[in-house]
Amino acid sequence: MSEPGGEVQAALAAFAGELKRLRQLCGAPSLNTLVAVSTSLRVPLARSTLSDKLNAKSLPEWPFVAAFVQACLAHAERAGIRVPAELAELSWWDAAHWRLLRIADAGHSEDRLRVAAHTQLARRAGGGEASGHRVAPSDQVTPRHLPAAVPGFVGRGAALAGLAAVLAHRHASPGSVPVAVISGTAGVGKTALAVHWAHRVADRFPDGQLYVNLRGFDAGGPVPEPAEVLREFLEALGVSASRIPAGLAGRSGLFRSLLADRQVLVVLDNAGTAEQVRPLLPNSPGCLVVVTSRSHLPGLVTIEAAQPFVLEPLSGVEAYDLLCGRLGPDRVAGERDAAGRIVAAAAGLPLALAIVAGRAAARPGLSLGRLADELAEPGRLDGFAGGDASVDLRAVFSWSYRGLDRASARAFRLLGLHPGPEVSVPALASLAGVPVAGAERTLTALVGANLVAEQRPGRFVLHDLLRAYAAEQVAGRDPDQVRRAALGRLLDHYLHTAYAAAALLYDQRDPLDLAAVRAGAVVTGLADRAEAWRWLVREHRVLLALVALAARAGFDTHAWQLAWTVNTYLDRIGAWQEQLVVQEAALAAAARVGDRDGQARAHRNRAVACLRREDHEQTSFHLHQSLGLYAELDDAVGAARVHLNLGILAERQGRLREALDQARRALELFTVAGNTNGRANALNNIGWYHSQLGDFPQAIEHCQQALALQQQVGNRYWQAHTWDSLGYVHFRLGRQAEAIRCYENALALWREAAERYYEATTLTHLGDSHSAAGAPEPARVAWRRAGEILDQLGHADAEQVRVRLRSVPVRSG
Structure with a gap:
């Protein structure tokens, strides 16, 4: 006692x-x-x-x-x-x-x-200092994500009054969040209304404003999964990438927890379905959510009691006022008849009117009569035509497109090849095959023509209708060889930059023989690990979309190599479902070109994702497929890595002797190949399996050999594995102080590598040692943190940690 x-x-x-x-x-x-x-x-x-x-x-x-x-x-x-x-x-x-x-x-x-x-x-x-899991106001992250409001906003009096009523009743229902759904046809001004109102009431939400374009009706680009949107929201709220849960449920739960006592305005723009929205809803009555969609989203209205606002086109008077606000009342009054024809042709669509006004403003000498005459030309964007035959958004877009210089027009068309959701300056430079400075000037021109918007500094987006228009233009005006060359440059940009980022972050991976960068493609220089990580996080959604795009477009080598390049990043952040999807595409792509090395790598990577998800049958299948391919290639190192994975699988299934045999086979192959890193990894695994079998002297001997080699070559990631193994051996021998020291060494390295699953494993072991040493509170702290990580990852081992926590009673005062 x-x-x-x-x-x-x-x-x-x-x-x-x-x-x-x-x-x-x-x-x-x-x-x-x-x-x-x-x-x-x-x-x-x-x-x-x-x-x-x-x-x-x-x-x-x-x-x-x-x-x-x-x-x-x-x-x-x-x-x-x-x-x-x-x-x-x-x-x-x-x-x-x-x-x-x-x-x-x-x-x-x-x-x-x-x-x-x-x-x-x-x-x-009492609020004198930070409370709960919130930090002091000076340290709390307050997102301000609202895009710029459109100038010259007009009309929408009824909708603005309705939104004000929703805001007034914000705290009426504890445990729920008020939701407003703004719906209407394409180009009717849903986003403009939502953003305009959000800026008007931003001061009522002191904890910030979150905004995302859900791209629910984008025919050409990827629709962001709710889990990915939540990842971006959590990062914006100050959660580091390494601490974001892997699954949708974990991310949604953390998001609601963070907003539980905050007042945040959430704008979910361009939603496709209610299912896309629901995981993004907080449950705090202090928050408020505004959703825009071309659909009425009846599910949200029925189940979540969302307040619907259906937008109709602007009235003739409102549309006329919009033109006056953009061009000045004198210019519009000087050509009142032409202005009337423009308003009538635009059918009250604010987007169409804004584009016309933008072109007219850029060319003061251009008469409104000339613009009105152009509106009568037949349109070609059939999928987005209105009910009135005189209105066609394709024609509206063409007005701005025809006003571009040749280089900007070509760049705009080529943007139709980019999968989105965002485009960087180097990406456009690669697409167009121009220097970065030229791409910057082009994007400035496109922003000025209202064809592209700068969503964040250096990150550009196309309205979904404009993306469709650009894709149609590039397909109709640029020959196939031109389009393929541009897409090849784009893929080179992302593949070679991603490979450089992965090399900085995970420098012990086996190398990959990439084809030379095409002339005109830009490879972004990354100075250090921090910059490499930021680049991967920013381009996460684009990279996933590009794997699928490369496979569809016949760039199969790019597809499997890009999937291999991002595999470790996806694995470390717990994005195992995405890892499975891209490796499936990689496997099919490598098979189409008969690349056995690509197939072997994809099988092994897919097996690792299956193993993380406890799908042992599929893990075994893909590992044996990979092993067979490496045997055909006479690739000893590749085969050795598969034997290490087979050993891990055998251990998970309780077959420790087989696991030891697999690790010994890997050691033989690595030794023959002269691969020091591999030898060290295999020695650690051998030591670990000896510890599981109770042969502690052999365990210590092999782990110490492994640690010496890993320190020799600077492999810090695998040093963490070995420190954990040594900690376990000392734990079993009753040397708890030494075990704790080893586990703490491992934890520091896991956190450095953002390796969350193994961090949880070592925390579990650390708790065991503290408990054995008679220190229940440090044990509880370690187990509790391990359980939190495993719950976030959706891993079955979390229950074993909860059993440990229940076994140690909490002392009361």
Whole structure:
């Protein structure tokens, strides 16, 4: 039985230990250095206070913790030191501090500790400091995602009044969120209304505004899955990529949790179905959701009690006012008849009127009569024609298109080949085969002509109707060889840049022989791992769409090589369903061109995704297919990697002797091939399987050999595996202090690599060691975090962790 206050003192010591660990990971700055850095950050720390808190002499206050963490991170940044993602987030420290205060308040601690804890809890609960899992206002991320409002907005009085009524009743139903659905035909101004109103009421939502184009009626580009939209929303709310759940349910749950006590306006533009919207709805009455769609979305109206607003075309007076607002009343009044014909031809569609006005504004000498005459020309965008034969959006788009210079017109057409949803400057430069500077000038021209919008800095989007128009134009005006050359350059840009990003992030992967970059394609230079990660995150949806596009267009080698290139990235972030989809496309593409190496890699990658999802039958099938292909290729290294995977599968199925045999076979093949990295990996697996069989001396011997080789070649990812293996052996031998040290080494490396599944595995092992050492609270902390990660990944191992948590009772005060 522990002494009174022992658990509190242990928790306080553990928290101080975490602070000291952060300091060590940030380059071990001296106390004087921390004082100086904190002063420069305007969160000054006293040297005596630092010594007191780091030695666990008293409970740290939250302002001290926040200032200490910021000072350490600032020192690490100046020294160029990468800190594990979790420890770099104030939200993580905030949650840990809350746990410490609750333990001190509830435990049998000294009076001074209980009084201090109770006082801090009361102050934090009252809002004096950050509470729950939220950080202080200065650290909280407040997204401001609304696109720019259209100038000269007119009309929509009834809809604006209705939206105001929805806002007024925002808090009427606890546990639900008010939803408004704005529907109407293409080009009727749904987005313009939603964004205009959102800007008017933005101050009523102090926690920010989120916006996404769901592309529900985009015939040519990919429709973003709700899980991907949630990933972007969570990142915008300050959740790091490595901590975002893998599945839709986990992401949706985290999104609702983050918004539970916030006031955020969410604009979901261009929704296709109610199913696309539902996972994106918060459940806080302080929030409000505006949905736009060409469909009435009756499911949302019926089940979620959404308030519908159906937009009709502008009246003649409103359309005339729109033209006056864009062109000036004098110019419109000077050609009143021509303005009337333009209004009539546009049939009240604000998009059509805006494009006409944009062209007229760009050319003050162009008469409105000339524009009105052009509206009478026959249209060709049949899929988007209105009920009146005199209105055809194709003709409307053609007015702006014909006003472009030759280079801009060609670039606009080629954008019809891009799958979307966003286009970067280097991507357009590659499509057009022009320098980046030329692509920037072209995009400026296209934005000026209202044919492209700059959604975010350096990221451009086409309205779905304009994308359809561009695709039709490129198909009708540019020969097949021109289109294929442009698409080839585009694929080269993404493949070679993605390969460079993967090489920076995962430098121990086997190399891939890429074809030379075509003339005119731009490969984006990436300076470091952080920039490589940001590029992959930004282009995530585009890369997935390009794998499918490459396969459809007959660029099969690009398809399987791009799928292979992004495989580790998808695996590490837990996007296993997407991993399965792209590897299926890769397998078919490699088979079509008879590339056995591509097929072998795709089979193995698909097997890894199946293994993550506990589909052992499919894992075995794809691994044996891969092994057969590597045998035909006489590729010892490829075969050895498959044997390692077969060993992991055998272990998961309880066949440890077979797992050991597979790892030994892999070691033989790696040794013959002279592959040091592979040898180290195989030695670690052999050591691990020996530990599972109870042969601890052999386990330690093989793991130590593995660690020495991994440190020799700088393979930090596999060092983490080996530290975990060594930790387990010491755990089984009863050497808990040494086991904990090994597990903490592994955790630091897992977090550096953003490897969430194995982080959870090591946390589980760490909890086991703390429990065996008689430290139940650190054990609970480790198991709880492991369970959270596994739940986010949707992994079955989460239940085993919950069993551990239930086995250790929580002590009460």
